[in-house]
Amino acid sequence: MKINLGYPGKLFDTPEPPTLLVKKIVAAIFFVSLCAYLVYPLLHRWIGLPSRIEIALTGAVASIQVLVGAMYVFRRHLSIAFAALDTHNKCSAQAKCIRENYHQTVSDLSQYNAVLGSQLQEASIQTETAILGVIGRMANIHHQTCSQIDRIGSSSERSMELIAVTQDHIHKNQQVIQALNAFSGSQVEQLTDNLLRIEKLSEGMEQMRPMVEDISAIADRTKLLALNAKIEAARAGEAGRGFAVVAEEVRNLSVQTHKLAQDIADRITRVAGQALAETENARQKMASNEDAEKFKNMAGNMSSVEGRFKAAATHLEDIIKGVEGANRVIVEEVSIVLGEIQFQDILRQRLEQVNTGLEFQSGFAKQVQLWLEGSAELPATGLSAHLDELKEKYVMQEQRTTHNSVLGVHTPACGSNNKIELF
Amino acid sequence: MAKTIMVIDDSATMRLSLKSTLELNGFKVECAGDGVLALNQLKAGVKPDLIITDINMPNMGGLEFMKNLRALPGFRFVPVLALTTESKQEKRDEAKKNGATGWLVKPVTGPDLVKVIKQVLPGA
Numbered sequence: 341m342k343i344n345l346g347y348p349g350k351l352f353d354t355p356e357p358p359t360l361l362v363k364k365i366v367a368a369i370f371f372v373s374l375c376a377y378l379v380y381p382l383l384h385r386w387i388g389l390p391s392r393i394e395i396a397l398t399g400a401v402a403s404i405q406v407l408v409g410a411m412y413v414f415r416r417h418l419s420i421a422f423a424a425l426d427t428h429n430k431c432s433a434q435a436k437c438i439r440e441n442y443h444q445t446v447s448d449l450s451q452y453n454a455v456l457g458s459q460l461q462e463a464s465i466q467t468e469t470a471i472l473g474v475i476g477r478m479a480n481i482h483h484q485t486c487s488q489i490d491r492i493g494s495s496s497e498r499s500m501e502l503i504a505v506t507q508d509h510i511h512k513n514q515q516v517i518q519a520l521n522a523f524s525g526s527q528v529e530q531l532t533d534n535l536l537r538i539e540k541l542s543e544g545m546e547q548m549r550p551m552v553e554d555i556s557a558i559a560d561r562t563k564l565l566a567l568n569a570k571i572e573a574a575r576a577g578e579a580g581r582g583f584a585v586v587a588e589e590v591r592n593l594s595v596q597t598h599k600l601a602q603d604i605a606d607r608i609t610r611v612a613g614q615a616l617a618e619t620e621n622a623r624q625k626m627a628s629n630e631d632a633e634k635f636k637n638m639a640g641n642m643s644s645v646e647g648r649f650k651a652a653a654t655h656l657e658d659i660i661k662g663v664e665g666a667n668r669v670i671v672e673e674v675s676i677v678l679g680e681i682q683f684q685d686i687l688r689q690r691l692e693q694v695n696t697g698l699e700f701q702s703g704f705a706k707q708v709q710l711w712l713e714g715s716a717e718l719p720a721t722g723l724s725a726h727l728d729e730l731k732e733k734y735v736m737q738e739q740r741t742t743h744n745s746v747l748g749v750h751t752p753a754c755g756s757n758n759k760i761e762l763f
Numbered sequence: 764m765a766k767t768i769m770v771i772d773d774s775a776t777m778r779l780s781l782k783s784t785l786e787l788n789g790f791k792v793e794c795a796g797d798g799v800l801a802l803n804q805l806k807a808g809v810k811p812d813l814i815i816t817d818i819n820m821p822n823m824g825g826l827e828f829m830k831n832l833r834a835l836p837g838f839r840f841v842p843v844l845a846l847t848t849e850s851k852q853e854k855r856d857e858a859k860k861n862g863a864t865g866w867l868v869k870p871v872t873g874p875d876l877v878k879v880i881k882q883v884l885p886g887a
Contacts, residue, residue, distance in 0.1 A: 471776045754852060760867050762864065
């Protein structure tokens with residue numbers, strides 16, 4: 341809505357003195373008098389007017405001359421009188437114009453202030469609605485973050501438990517590996533002992549070999565003895581027949597003994613060879629120490645896994661702690677923002693004060709209008725006095741500071757500056 | 764058991780802001796728009812452990828509410844915190860005279876408010 345606050349033309353123009361008009365009138369009268377003087381003898385000669393008319397005309401001309409003379413003498417006063425009359429007429433018109441414009445202005449001002457007030461109120465309501473939405477969302481964020489912190493806390497506890505359990509398992513596995521390593525060591529020792537015993541047995545068996553050879557030699561001699569006995573039996577003839585049978589049996593026995601001795605010797609050789617081969621094989625394996633190496637590798641791998649697991653667990657713990665810390669910061673920030681949002685209430689109160697001022701301004705303008713129209717008294721409270729009243733109604737120190745800074749007045753301190761005070 | 768706090772303020776923003784902050788800190792919250800409504804709630808059986816009230820409110824302001832509250836049986840020693848934009852020392856002194864426990868100037872952040880409440884309400 342466009343409101344015209346201007347006024348048409350100049351309100352208080354000073355009228356120019358009408359000297360030119362007076363001069364024109366004097367000149368006109370002078371001209372008329374001159375004409376009358378010229379025309380009068382002609383009229384008298386041509387028409388022959390009666391003497392009464394001549395006297396009347398002469399009187400009229402004389403009156404006009406006197407009037408002209410008087411106007412000339414009092415031309416300044418006449419000029420002022422005309423100017424005053426003109427000013428009066430103009431002022432009346434201007435006063436009428438002012439009243440009409442002021443009436444329009446007051447009407448517009450009320451509407452203007454009503455619009456501004458309504459806009460402020462609407463803005464306040466809109467801010468409040470928006471802020472209520474923001475608070476709702478903030479509360480939701482706060483709630484979600486708190487839940488997240490709880491979940492992270494729970495997850496962290498579970499992770500720590502898992503890490504502890506896994507570390508315990510790794511520790512136990514290492515103990516098992518150590519036990520197996522020790523067992524492997526004892527097995528090696530036992531094997532070494534067994535090998536020594538086998539070697540001794542083998543040596544024992546090798547020591548049996550001469551005995552077998554002795555048996556074989558005895559068998560050979562027995563065989564030779566049996567042959568000699570058989571020869572002697574043949575010499576003895578019939579009497580040595582029985583002896584020959586015995587000699588034959590002895591020979592058979594010696595042959596069998598020889599075979600048996602040979603068989604034992606072969607077997608001793610074979611068994612001793614096998615024992616030596618197995619012993620050698622076992623020695624070589626012992627020398628390579630493969631199992632112990634495997635166990636050592638396993639233990640090493642296990643330690644490496646434990647190291648990596650510990651590093652991963654530490655990293656995970658750091659991440660969890662970081663997220664938890666960040667979430668706590670978010671919760672705190674949201675909590676602070678929820679408090680800061682209270683500015684809307686402060687803004688609302690300040691806008692209400694402005695609205696009160698606008699309403700007063702409208703009422704004041706109406707009262708002034710009525711006073712100008714002569715239908716009411718001049719308002720008892722002026723704008724200046726109302727400013728003081730407004731100042732008294734302020735609740736915030738900031739309102740007073742703003743007020744005083746506009747008026748160029750120092751703002752005194754308001755007592756306790758503590759934002760929080762417990763009695 | 765969660766402590767109950769009554770919030771009295773004519774501003775919906777303040778009521779919701781305080782309610783959210785306090786509930787998130789584990790308190791149970793009851794709200795009222797002015798002193799008259801708050802007294803009605805108290806007479807109807809609401810038993811808050813702490814009251815947070817604004818000072819400048821329509822119908823009944825915080826100072827008058829405190830006077831009426833102390834006259835109610837069972838509410839003589841309930842702690843009352845004034846939370847307001849009011850900065851005049853006379854009002855602060857009057858609140859103290861009427862039985863207020865503390866005076867807080869808006870805006871007050873959540874952590875600060877909770878800190879004060881824990882001071883006023885041991886075990887909260």
